[in-house]
Amino acid sequence: MARERLIVIGGVAAGLSAASEARRRNPSLEIRVYEAGPDISYSACGLPYFVGGQVREAGSLRVHTPEFFRSERNIDVLTNHEAVELSAHRRCVTVLAPGGAAPDEVPYDHLVLSTGARPARPDLHGLDLGGVFHVHSLQSTLALKRHLDSGQARRAVIVGGGYIGLEMAEALKAAGLSVVLLDRSPRLFEAVDEELVEVIRQELVRGGVEVFTGAPVAALAGDAQGRVRRVHSEQGSFEADCVVLATGARPRTKLAEEAGLQLGAGGAVAVNEYMETSAAGVFAAGDCADTLNLVSGRRTYVPLGTTANKQGRVAGENAAGGRARFPGVVGTAVVKVFDLEVARTGLSRREAEECGYRTAEATIRAAARARYLGGRDILVKLVADRATGRLLGAQMVGPEGVAKRIDVLAAALHARMTAEQVYQLDLSYAPPFSAVWDPILIAARQLLHALKGR
Amino acid sequence: MARERLIVIGGVAAGLSAASEARRRNPSLEIRVYEAGPDISYSACGLPYFVGGQVREAGSLRVHTPEFFRSERNIDVLTNHEAVELSAHRRCVTVLAPGGAAPDEVPYDHLVLSTGARPARPDLHGLDLGGVFHVHSLQSTLALKRHLDSGQARRAVIVGGGYIGLEMAEALKAAGLSVVLLDRSPRLFEAVDEELVEVIRQELVRGGVEVFTGAPVAALAGDAQGRVRRVHSEQGSFEADCVVLATGARPRTKLAEEAGLQLGAGGAVAVNEYMETSAAGVFAAGDCADTLNLVSGRRTYVPLGTTANKQGRVAGENAAGGRARFPGVVGTAVVKVFDLEVARTGLSRREAEECGYRTAEATIRAAARARYLGGRDILVKLVADRATGRLLGAQMVGPEGVAKRIDVLAAALHARMTAEQVYQLDLSYAPPFSAVWDPILIAARQLLHALKGR
Numbered sequence: 001m002a003r004e005r006l007i008v009i010g011g012v013a014a015g016l017s018a019a020s021e022a023r024r025r026n027p028s029l030e031i032r033v034y035e036a037g038p039d040i041s042y043s044a045c046g047l048p049y050f051v052g053g054q055v056r057e058a059g060s061l062r063v064h065t066p067e068f069f070r071s072e073r074n075i076d077v078l079t080n081h082e083a084v085e086l087s088a089h090r091r092c093v094t095v096l097a098p099g100g101a102a103p104d105e106v107p108y109d110h111l112v113l114s115t116g117a118r119p120a121r122p123d124l125h126g127l128d129l130g131g132v133f134h135v136h137s138l139q140s141t142l143a144l145k146r147h148l149d150s151g152q153a154r155r156a157v158i159v160g161g162g163y164i165g166l167e168m169a170e171a172l173k174a175a176g177l178s179v180v181l182l183d184r185s186p187r188l189f190e191a192v193d194e195e196l197v198e199v200i201r202q203e204l205v206r207g208g209v210e211v212f213t214g215a216p217v218a219a220l221a222g223d224a225q226g227r228v229r230r231v232h233s234e235q236g237s238f239e240a241d242c243v244v245l246a247t248g249a250r251p252r253t254k255l256a257e258e259a260g261l262q263l264g265a266g267g268a269v270a271v272n273e274y275m276e277t278s279a280a281g282v283f284a285a286g287d288c289a290d291t292l293n294l295v296s297g298r299r300t301y302v303p304l305g306t307t308a309n310k311q312g313r314v315a316g317e318n319a320a321g322g323r324a325r326f327p328g329v330v331g332t333a334v335v336k337v338f339d340l341e342v343a344r345t346g347l348s349r350r351e352a353e354e355c356g357y358r359t360a361e362a363t364i365r366a367a368a369r370a371r372y373l374g375g376r377d378i379l380v381k382l383v384a385d386r387a388t389g390r391l392l393g394a395q396m397v398g399p400e401g402v403a404k405r406i407d408v409l410a411a412a413l414h415a416r417m418t419a420e421q422v423y424q425l426d427l428s429y430a431p432p433f434s435a436v437w438d439p440i441l442i443a444a445r446q447l448l449h450a451l452k453g454r
Numbered sequence: 455m456a457r458e459r460l461i462v463i464g465g466v467a468a469g470l471s472a473a474s475e476a477r478r479r480n481p482s483l484e485i486r487v488y489e490a491g492p493d494i495s496y497s498a499c500g501l502p503y504f505v506g507g508q509v510r511e512a513g514s515l516r517v518h519t520p521e522f523f524r525s526e527r528n529i530d531v532l533t534n535h536e537a538v539e540l541s542a543h544r545r546c547v548t549v550l551a552p553g554g555a556a557p558d559e560v561p562y563d564h565l566v567l568s569t570g571a572r573p574a575r576p577d578l579h580g581l582d583l584g585g586v587f588h589v590h591s592l593q594s595t596l597a598l599k600r601h602l603d604s605g606q607a608r609r610a611v612i613v614g615g616g617y618i619g620l621e622m623a624e625a626l627k628a629a630g631l632s633v634v635l636l637d638r639s640p641r642l643f644e645a646v647d648e649e650l651v652e653v654i655r656q657e658l659v660r661g662g663v664e665v666f667t668g669a670p671v672a673a674l675a676g677d678a679q680g681r682v683r684r685v686h687s688e689q690g691s692f693e694a695d696c697v698v699l700a701t702g703a704r705p706r707t708k709l710a711e712e713a714g715l716q717l718g719a720g721g722a723v724a725v726n727e728y729m730e731t732s733a734a735g736v737f738a739a740g741d742c743a744d745t746l747n748l749v750s751g752r753r754t755y756v757p758l759g760t761t762a763n764k765q766g767r768v769a770g771e772n773a774a775g776g777r778a779r780f781p782g783v784v785g786t787a788v789v790k791v792f793d794l795e796v797a798r799t800g801l802s803r804r805e806a807e808e809c810g811y812r813t814a815e816a817t818i819r820a821a822a823r824a825r826y827l828g829g830r831d832i833l834v835k836l837v838a839d840r841a842t843g844r845l846l847g848a849q850m851v852g853p854e855g856v857a858k859r860i861d862v863l864a865a866a867l868h869a870r871m872t873a874e875q876v877y878q879l880d881l882s883y884a885p886p887f888s889a890v891w892d893p894i895l896i897a898a899r900q901l902l903h904a905l906k907g908r
Contacts, residue, residue: 060826334882372514403887415869428788433857
């Protein structure tokens with residue numbers, strides 16, 4: 001009897017987690033990973049820090065090589081191999097090897113789709129000009145870095161004020177460029193509510209970034225050599241010799257869609273908590289798959305590295321005969337913006353209201369550590385369901401003590417705690433690390449008052 | 455009709471929280487705070503940082519003055535007023551004012567006992583020698599600081615390797631002394647399990663502290679001027695011109711005990727979740743009161759600043775007619791030891807076993823942040839109940855990212871999460887703040903393996 005074969009399509013994050021987990025569970029399975037691009041197993045989240053120079057060598061972002069997977073885990077990882085067709089019915093996938101070989105039809109017993117996401121391409125004239133980049137992949141980031149290192153880039157325009165836009169603003173300033181950030185929405189960074197956005201905007205300005213909101217880009221204009229020279233937006237026209245598109249990501253679902261797999265939230269491949277798709281034997285994981293928001297109970301599309309790795313493990317274990325679960329996310333995320341930590345979990349007030357909740361909220365400012373040891377203020381916002389007192393979400397921004405503090409509230413959301421239960425949490429205190437009343441507790445108390453208010 | 459009167463005995467932490475909360479709830483109550491010592495409202499937890507010089511002025515540790523309470527909150531705070539007798543039956547307390555006035559018998563409607571703790575005094579010859587100190591109160595710490603500032607102190611011996619002993623080791627090194635730390639137990643720092651203690655010991659040694667365990671002190675020897683000169687212990691005899699006793703704290707319960715109030719865990723005043731004592735109208739809060747460990751379900755005595763303030767608020771609100779609850783603690787604590795953060799929550803393995811649990815555990819080492827941004831390793835230990843998979847406790851030690859990370863597990867303990875639920879937590883990730891697999895998740899996965907193991 002031939003060995004069972006697992007095929008994994010996509011080898012950046014989720015796919016390799018899936019392959020590795022399948023191997024742990026089943027030593028005899030044949031496991032083959034096809035990656036369309038030249039790179040596997042690198043930290044996509046680290047790319048802005050390579051652009052900014054904090055990471056000197058792109059190689060530092062690489063985690064493992066194909067040779068590692070072959071020799072250490074008995075997994076075949078084939079780069080520059082594009083899967084061009086999937087027949088879920090016949091359980092086979094058609095793969096194009098590099099060098100113009102004929103398409104190869106490869107049968108599988110189990111398949112994991114981890115095709116990831118692609119950068120959303122705004123509908124703009126001039127996207128193909130020289131000097132226009134995104135930082136979605138290692139290759140595209142290397143191209144940007146070469147442009148910066150050539151010394152030809154002086155003025156950068158970033159299009160988009162989400163996580164990547166904010167990180168790139170800091171990175172491009174660190175690389176010595178003047179930076180204009182254009183966001184099409186009337187305000188920056190939709191992930192948090194207005195009060196916190198104002199703090200972020202001030203930090204960007206302090207860092208030397210010119211920020212324009214309500215500034216959709218109309219066109220990019222180039223010179224005779226095909227190099228970008230200007231960005232035309234509704235808030236004016238800006239000189240630019242470097243344009244970074246940070247306009248979000250879309251799930252890469254062509255293969256799944258053409259094979260008739262059901263799509264879910266955000267157009268991503270629909271999966272259940274076992275990472276099963278609508279097709280037997282086919283799992284999906286990572287930035288191409290949707291997930292459940294455990295706070296709202298709604299399906300959602302949140303392409304993040306942690307989720308990708310977790311979903312990958314579950315898909316891999318189950319593809320190898322297991323029954324692991326990935327219940328979902330609560331929507332935790334954090335980003336560094338110059339000297340500011342910005343974090344969120346659960347639902348913002350706006351998101352909660354969109355989900356139909358009547359909300360109560362509290363926003364407080366309190367010292368992250370004892371002031372007599374130099375502790376500085378952070379802003380904490382909590383949102384609760386007025387009907388039940390249940391915590392729905394939290395947001396924080398400040399110069400210190402934000403990133404892991406948000407995780408306390410993420411745990412509270414997983415446990416469906418009320419504001420009262422959050423207020424009762426026994427949190428650590430020593431003057432170098434906290435104030436005697438942790439900002440979380442101060443905010444929870446304020447939230448209790450707000451809940452009693454009306 | 456006369457105004458109702460609330461008397462609060464003790465005005466360092468819990469007592470003032472109680473008085474303030476009572477005032478918020480009832481604007482017309484008469485509120486009087488008697489404090490036996492000269493100081494009120496200061497951060498006792500900040501005292502080691504004053505000794506070490508990170509806090510320059512003792513005044514920085516003072517939070518509020520009696521005048522503040524009088525003018526801003528209409529609360530009378532009387533320092534150097536000692537309550538010497540309590541009649542719970544007749545609802546009155548006898549107070550000694552300073553200056554030799556006759557004892558004053560003051561009737562009350564509601565009473566809050568917040569008499570705090572006193573330093574445990576080991577049974578030792580030589581405790582009254584000059585140069586022997588503890589850092590329990592502001593006054594005792596000021597005396598130590600004057601001794602250090604006099605330039606007469608070169609060699610310090612610290613007796614006790616608990617939280618205060620560790621903090622004082624760092625403080626006295628910062629003050630320029632040679633430091634010997636003696637712990638009577640066969641190992642240092644009972645609050646965490648052995649594996650972590652070894653890391654702490656190494657950090658102390660790296661910081662220049664000589665550490666001796668299994669070293670109970672037999673006697674202190676002085677010179678003709680009554681100044682301490684040597685410390686005799688079972689591990690040898692050490693020159694010393696400065697001895698700091700850090701041998702723990704005992705609840706100050708004389709008043710309560712003589713009044714016939716029931717005592718509880720650790721000899722502290724027994725309270726329920728409303729901070730009610732066994733006597734009608736009498737509440738207790740802070741370092742003189744016991745509390746419930748929510749993980750073990752047992753009463754416990756944990757004199758910590760956060761708990762004191764929380765209990766104070768609940769006692770104050772209820773003394774003013776409310777019905778607030780303080781359910782208990784999970785046993786969270788953190789301490790800084792030179793460049794190391796040490797934290798714990800819940801039960802250590804030893805404590806869990808003492809409570810009758812069959813435990814499973816996992817100890818892992820993982821990067822607190824992305825290594826390519828300089829992230830360093832921390833040690834995470836998790837303990838679970840083998841029968842149910844429920845998390846029972848967590849301990850962490852490392853150079854960064856420990857103090858608030860422990861709070862995630864404190865929240866998990868409050869919610870009685872299983873190892874599986876901890877593994878499913880949606881924790882924040884960005885390279886400057888975490889690795890893609892947070893150390894908590896890596897430890898939880900390892901714990902799951904340990905639970906399945908046998």
